[in-house]
Amino acid sequence: EIVLTQSPGTLSLSPGDRATLSCRASQSVSSSSLAWYQQKPGQAPRLLIYTASNRATGIPDRFSGSGSGTDFTLTISRLEPEDFAVYYCQQYGSLPLTFGQGTKLEI
Amino acid sequence: QVQLVESGGGVVQPGRSLRLSCAASGFTFTSYAMHWVRQAPGKGLEWVALISSDGGSESYADSVRGRFTISRDNSKNTLYLQMNSLGAEDTALYYCAGQISTGYWGQGTLVTVSS
Numbered sequence: 601e602i603v604l605t606q607s608p609g610t611l612s613l614s615p616g617d618r619a620t621l622s623c624r625a626s627q628s629v630s631s632s633s634l635a636w637y638q639q640k641p642g643q644a645p646r647l648l649i650y651t652a653s654n655r656a657t658g659i660p661d662r663f664s665g666s667g668s669g670t671d672f673t674l675t676i677s678r679l680e681p682e683d684f685a686v687y688y689c690q691q692y693g694s695l696p697l698t699f700g701q702g703t704k705l706e707i
Numbered sequence: 708q709v710q711l712v713e714s715g716g717g718v719v720q721p722g723r724s725l726r727l728s729c730a731a732s733g734f735t736f737t738s739y740a741m742h743w744v745r746q747a748p749g750k751g752l753e754w755v756a757l758i759s760s761d762g763g764s765e766s767y768a769d770s771v772r773g774r775f776t777i778s779r780d781n782s783k784n785t786l787y788l789q790m791n792s793l794g795a796e797d798t799a800l801y802y803c804a805g806q807i808s809t810g811y812w813g814q815g816t817l818v819t820v821s822s
Contacts, residue, residue, distance in 0.1 A: 601769075635807055637752075644802055645744075645752065647810030656810045688752055692807045695766045697742070697754040 602627050602691050604700035611705050619676040621703045623689035628669045630693030636665055636674045639702075640685045648687075649674065679705075709733040709811050711803050716816030721794055729786040729803030729813055736784040737761075739806040743777060743788050745799035746815075755801070756788065770796070793820045 603626040613619055623634065632652035637645035647656040649665035652672055662677045676683055684707050689700040715727040727743070743755040756777040757766045765777050776789040786803050798820050805811030 633807075639752075644812040644814055646812075647807075650808045650810075654808075656808075690752070690754070690807070695757075696768050697757065699752040699754060702751045 601696055602629065602694055602698050604689055604691060604698055606687075606689060606700035606703045608703060609701075611703060612707070613679055613705065614707065615679050615681055617679050619674075619679055619683070619705060621674040621676075621687055621705070623667075623672040623674070623700050625670040625672070625691060627694075629672075629691045632668050633691060633693030634665075634667070634672050635690045635692065636663075637688045637690065638683075638685045639688065645688065676705075681707075709809075711805070711811055711813035713801065713803055713813045713816035716801065716818045718819045718821060719793055720822050721820055723793055724789070724791045725793060725818060727788040727790065727801055727803075727816055727818070729788075731784045731786065731803075731805075731811075734805070734809070734811065737781045739809060739811075741777075741779060741786045741806070742804045743786075744802045744804055745797075746802070747796075747799045750799075753799075758786070790818070793818075795820050 636649040639645045653665045800815040802815045
């Protein structure tokens, strides 16, 4: 099983700041099959990025993903108030699929 | 528009069974693999199970293998999760989700295992 470790656990920033979230895998993620989700309280997760760097439909271009192998990054270039939420990475290149434990982005 | 609507959750005693359903609409259900993902109260996301687009292949998390069965009825555009031998550790909000790249997720159905 591929274990995903996200860091930091909590990130305290302000609107307008740049946010950098990390996701490290215990083994190489096949075909860069790595996704990022945003989840707000009481809502289902929302897909932001798939295959490490492809933005999902309707996702603003301030969200970007990068990385390959075992190290992946989600960058939010300029934080908007609605971006404060919990972010999860997920690998789907190997079974079982696995999620990271999440990074809480707070003001 | 795309909709995934889960149903079948509720309060169930330990050791009992429950079947969840997920009704899909607004997209070509038969073209996509489907997943169940759960989230225990206040916790992170846990992948539960996957079924291929034609229903011919399934995969499970170790925590549910042998107790849960994922299935689909492509004639009804519906995904199912049969859950047997439920324990307190299965208490969670259960989401159905489409193939990863689609970003299709339902709003979830809550399962509470309690005596």
